[in-house]
Amino acid sequence: MYSIGDLSRRTGVKIPTIRYYEQMGLIEAPERSEGNQRRYEKRELERLAFIRHARDLGLSIEAIRDLLALSEHPERPCGEADRIATEHLAAVREKIARLRKLEVELERIVACHGDHTIGDCYVIRALADHSMCESEH
């Protein structure tokens, strides 16, 4: 039997976040002590660790809800789980690509080394004039 604080320490998920996950239906409402405090079993610890891990990997609450639902039917085919993960991977790759473009633009902009005045600052001018950029974004 774990208190919510135990669960929090063991998974690294903050207490209000655990309560939030319960509200969002990611974990079931656990049993309560006589004084109305939450008491968890090992099962819930594992479930929360799964959620934590998936969140760390950037999966949305929605996607995690689906994966958790799937994991309760071990006999079904896993195409759906694969699809969720694959889609997420694609999203991550897209984000990386976008950020790389930003990185290039920012590198160019930052080439002004702060050794003159705002009036001829490349940072300000580059932001004001999109046509100074190399790629569209």
Add this chain to the structure above:
Amino acid sequence: MYSIGDLSRRTGVKIPTIRYYEQMGLIEAPERSEGNQRRYEKRELERLAFIRHARDLGLSIEAIRDLLALSEHPERPCGEADRIATEHLAAVREKIARLRKLEVELERIVACHGDHTIGDCYVIRALADHSMCESEH
């Protein structure tokens, strides 16, 4: 004289977003028509284009507010503008690094090709068991 719709079309910033920027103090409250509709000058069009560009580059409203304030004092040194852009570049690089790690993990996880059942699906098992990961995240 541009209406809010004109401004929106010319900058690609949605109408509610323009009003939001006004509320947030990024653009001044413009003159109004007799019927209380916003009427903008070219100055505001340029300012909004600046904001749009900076947002596209991922700068926060806060950072943009600072840059706009700086751009109104062309005689001052531009070290501060440079600092804002440089810090942002560092943040972008960090995000890229984090996402790359996720990419690697997700690639490993997705190696399960959906041709079996949830019970032995690598996606689900990998999420449940953090120790299967190569790097911490």
Add this chain to the structure above:
DNA sequence: CCTCATATCTATAGTCGCTGGAGTGTTTAG
């Protein structure tokens, strides 16, 4: 001038994924 479609107005609430605080009650170690 009148009508009508389109545009705009304000105010408010919702999005996501938490996070924090206030004010109260419970558990546990000494």
Add this chain to the structure above:
DNA sequence: CTAAACACTCCAGCGACTATAGATATGAGG
């Protein structure tokens, strides 16, 4: 038995919008 630590509920706030409802304004065609 007391005090510290912990947990409870409810509600508000973050950032950067986005959406909705219901009212009013504008501009072009007849």
